[in-house]
Amino acid sequence: MLNKVVLVGRLTRDPELRYTPNGVAVANFTIAVNRPFSNQNGKREADFINCVAWRRQAENLANFMKKGSMVGVDGRIQTRSFEGQDGKRNFVTEVMAEQVQFLEGKTSNESSEQSQSGSPLENEGIPMDLSDDELPF
Structure with a gap:
């Protein structure tokens, strides 16, 4: 079961x-x-x-x-x-x-409501520099 x-x-x-x-x-x-x-x-x-x-x-x-x-x-x-x-x-x-x-945290949700584009981490000032090899899919 x-x-x-x-x-x-x-x-x-x-x-x-x-x-x-x-x-x-x-x-x-x-x-x-x-x-x-x-x-x-x-x-x-x-x-x-x-x-x-x-x-x-x-x-x-x-x-x-x-x-x-x-x-x-x-x-x-x-x-x-x-x-x-x-x-x-x-x-x-x-x-x-x-x-x-x-x-997502409280603050990332509030800032993503203000800006509907991009990732929640982008609004937190965290750069997202990933190569294709680092992606899990």
């Missing part, structure tokens, strides 16, 4: 950090992941994926990432159900994040 998810997308809102009664950090966040194709109108659509991170990873996510930040998530899909206040059974599907990669 295999349950593995790899996603790259942008946070749709700031991560929501909470603590369990035992003091364990948990962060809920949603990422928008672009679909690899266009719809009938020629526009790219996105899927909005609910994710959960735990412990130190949850705290780091809440402290260093915000709405619009690009993240990579490795994890697994998990489903659960609960009874709502109306008495109906609700089902939830989430990605339990085993690893979250910060693909």
Whole structure:
């Protein structure tokens, strides 16, 4: 059996950090992941994926990432159900994040919003001088 998810997308809102009664950090966040194709109108659509991170990873996510930040998530899909206040059974599907990669920092996201061209590192003043031999593809 295999349950593995790899996603790259942008946070749709700031991560929501909470603590369990035992003091364990948990962060809920949603990422928008672009679909690899266009719809009938020629526009790219996105899927909005609910994710959960735990412990130190949850705290780091809440402290260093915000709405619009690009993240990579490795994890697994998990489903659960609960009874709502109306008495109906609700089902939830989430990605339990085993690893979250910060693909850009707070400041690079803000500066990339101002200038939509170039790489995020370019806005940080870091030169990118790579030969073809150094590229991983």
